[in-house]
Amino acid sequence: MDLLTSLKMHNQPFGGAWVEQTRLDIGADLMGVLAVDEHSHDDFLYAIKTFLPTAKACVVLGMEYDSEIMNLIKRPDKYGAGPKTGDLLSPHVNQLNRVVDQANYDLARLLKKQGFRSIALPSRGLPFRPGQMKASLSYTHVAEAAGMGTIGTHSLLITPEYGTRVRLTCLLTEAPLQTTNRIDPIDDCTHCLDCVKICPAQAISAPGTSERYKVDGFRCKFYRDRVDNCGLCQKVCSYATGHSENQGGPLVASSNFVELVSAAHHQQQFGEEE
Numbered sequence: 001m002d003l004l005t006s007l008k009m010h011n012q013p014f015g016g017a018w019v020e021q022t023r024l025d026i027g028a029d030l031m032g033v034l035a036v037d038e039h040s041h042d043d044f045l046y047a048i049k050t051f052l053p054t055a056k057a058c059v060v061l062g063m064e065y066d067s068e069i070m071n072l073i074k075r076p077d078k079y080g081a082g083p084k085t086g087d088l089l090s091p092h093v094n095q096l097n098r099v100v101d102q103a104n105y106d107l108a109r110l111l112k113k114q115g116f117r118s119i120a121l122p123s124r125g126l127p128f129r130p131g132q133m134k135a136s137l138s139y140t141h142v143a144e145a146a147g148m149g150t151i152g153t154h155s156l157l158i159t160p161e162y163g164t165r166v167r168l169t170c171l172l173t174e175a176p177l178q179t180t181n182r183i184d185p186i187d188d189c190t191h192c193l194d195c196v197k198i199c200p201a202q203a204i205s206a207p208g209t210s211e212r213y214k215v216d217g218f219r220c221k222f223y224r225d226r227v228d229n230c231g232l233c234q235k236v237c238s239y240a241t242g243h244s245e246n247q248g249g250p251l252v253a254s255s256n257f258v259e260l261v262s263a264a265h266h267q268q269q270f271g272e273e274e
């Protein structure tokens with residue numbers, strides 16, 4: 001379905017129905033929107049000014065990691081004769097980057113055909129800000145502001161749908177899209193600190209009172225380069241947040257977690273029952 005047909009059908013330009021239909025059309029697993037204006041956070045405005053100063057919205061696309069690949073993530077001392085973590089994880093991440101970039105490119109084309117300047121940013125390799133070891137735009141922070149999940153103690157996005165098993169990218173557009181708000185009030189991080197305990201590089205620390213996370217990116221990268229990828233914090237969080245049924249089983253939201261989210265939805269819609 002093209003954009004104009006979609007707009008006519010839903011009679012609500014760029015609302016939630018448009019987002020959902022477009023997500024399906026471009027084949028993304030998750031899609032969220034953050035509308036931006038001059039009052040938006042400086043971190044978002046920096047990227048807008050740098051890449052598309054006339055942008056009115058930032059779209060985040062997410063693609064799910066294959067749970068079978070996640071199941072194979074192990075500590076190096078557990079490799080034995082089996083595959084190393086990076087043997088399958090690294091090619092899978094490359095594949096996910098290609099797929100999410102393609103969906104992003106398709107969305108940019110779709111919006112451009114309707115007359116809205118748009119730019120699909122790459123899922124990997126966005127330039128740093130001059131003089132800083134900080135990416136021009138944090139996709140994770142945009143995704144959280146777009147109501148797609150919560151940033152956990154490991155600094156990754158935790159989504160209600162897939163936990164940490166999501167690969168993100170962003171698009172900037174002049175189209176006046178509406179922000180997608182989260183309807184449940186749940187903090188997806190359970191603050192169990194399992195990610196802190198499992199990190200073999202001690203790159204994740206328990207956050208202080210005024211911090212949300214404390215991660216040493218250099219330690220993490222050094223370790224991953226040395227042992228050929230890692231992902232242990234992502235995997236353990238899948239268990240901690242109920243996105244794994246049991247060890248070695250499929251990584252899917254547990255029934256407990258689904259019930260928790262449903263209850264929160266219900267409470268949001270109907271309020272506390274007497």
Ligand code: SF4
Nearest residue numbers: 152153190193195237
């Ligand atoms: S493992 Fe626990 S503390 Fe770490 S991000 Fe996940 S839920 Fe939060």
Ligand code: SF4
Nearest residue numbers: 199201220230231233
């Ligand atoms: S990927 Fe591995 S080394 Fe990096 S923070 Fe997570 S657990 Fe630590």
